[in-house]
Amino acid sequence: MRLYQLKNSKNSRGFTLIEMxxxxxxxxxLAAIISPRIFDAISDSRITNCASFIKTVQTAVSKYYADVGxxxxxxxxxxxxxxNNGRNLPGILTGATPVPDPANGLWSKVEGPYLEKFLTxxxxxxxxxxxxxxxxxxxxxxxxxxxxxxxxxxxxxDIGTGGQLVTLRILGVTVKDFSKVDNILDEGIGSTDAEKxxxxxxxxxxxxxxxxxVYIADK
Numbered sequence: 001m002r003l004y005q006l007k008n009s010k011n012s013r014g015f016t017l018i019e020m021x022x023x024x025x026x027x028x029x030l031a032a033i034i035s036p037r038i039f040d041a042i043s044d045s046r047i048t049n050c051a052s053f054i055k056t057v058q059t060a061v062s063k064y065y066a067d068v069g070x071x072x073x074x075x076x077x078x079x080x081x082x083x084n085n086g087r088n089l090p091g092i093l094t095g096a097t098p099v100p101d102p103a104n105g106l107w108s109k110v111e112g113p114y115l116e117k118f119l120t121x122x123x124x125x126x127x128x129x130x131x132x133x134x135x136x137x138x139x140x141x142x143x144x145x146x147x148x149x150x151x152x153x154x155x156x157x158d159i160g161t162g163g164q165l166v167t168l169r170i171l172g173v174t175v176k177d178f179s180k181v182d183n184i185l186d187e188g189i190g191s192t193d194a195e196k197x198x199x200x201x202x203x204x205x206x207x208x209x210x211x212x213x214v215y216i217a218d219k
Contacts, residue, residue, distance in 0.1 A: 047180040050124035054168060054185065054214055057131070060093050060114040061166055061217045068109045071164040071219055072133050078105020086130025086169055090118040125181070126212065127172030136163040136218060143203040149215045153189035153199045159218050168214040178204040178212050185214070 065071055072080035073088035078100070083089060091097030095113030103110075123129040136159040137147040146167040148157035159165055179196070186200030197204045201215040 044180070046125050047177060047184070050177075050181055051184045053124050054181075054216075057093075057115065057118075057168060058216050061089075063114045064093060064110075064112065065217065065219065067111045068106050070106065071166050071217055074106050074110070076100060076104070078103070078107040080106065080164075082135055082164075083133050086132040087120075089131045089133050089166065090115070090120070094118050123170050125173055125177045126170040127209065129168060129170040131166060131168055131216070133164065133166045135161075136165040137161055141198060143198045143205045143213075144207065144211075146213050149201065149203070149218075150199045151201060151215065153186075153195070155199070163218050165218045166216040168216055170212045170214070171208040171210070173204065173210040173212040175204065175206075175210060178202070178210065181212065181214075 061071065068074070070080040073083050073092050075081045081088075088097070092110065093112060093115040094117060096118075099107050099110055118129075118131070120130060121128050132146050134147055137145075138157055138159065138161040139148065141148050141150045141155075141157045146169060147165065148159050149165075149167075150156060151158045175197075182190075182196055182200065182202045182204075185202050186196070189200035190196035190198075203213045205211050
């Protein structure tokens with residue numbers, strides 16, 4: 001038995017340095033092939049979640065309007081009030097902003113919550129988001145404003161001055177992620193990158209680390 005063990009120990013050996021290098025090289029190659037696909041799958045999932053969330057927000061705003069008769073958030077007196085910083089309407093839609101007691105003005109018509117959650121600092125894509133509710137301004141459309149939108153892609157604004165307009169503003173969105181969202185929500189609108197970034201329901205500019213503006217509703 002001892003002779004067998006001795007013979008076996010003499011014949012056994014570990015990996016040589018060259019063999020170890022070869023194994024590590026194969027692992028590195030496999031990782032280089034697989035990793036991008038994993039990251040692409042994660043990115044595509046986040047894009048799908050973003051598009052789904054946008055449609056959920058549109059439904060929530062529509063229900064809010066059906067109950068209250070305004071797209072603007074309500075102030076403490078229950079009157080509609082434009083809100084450019086985009087922080088007031090999400091609170092009403094989710095119920096985070098409680099109905100005043102007594103329910104002044106239009107507050108008595110609020111039947112929410114209309115939206116399960118609105119994560120300002122943790123959107124599906126990007127770094128932060130809000131929901132401006134502003135008075136629309138007719139005229140030229142550009143990618144950096146949220147006061148008018150070219151919804152049909154003909155190069156001119158489609159919303160008249162004075163109307164109420166609700167948008168979603170998401171910061172920290174890469175042009176790649178914007179393009180994926182745009183392909184879902186604005187398929188067929190715009191033939192160049194500049195047109196895609198300006199026309200339709202979804203717009204994008206480089207400011208703010210990449211700012212994506214999404215049309216939600218108007219009246």
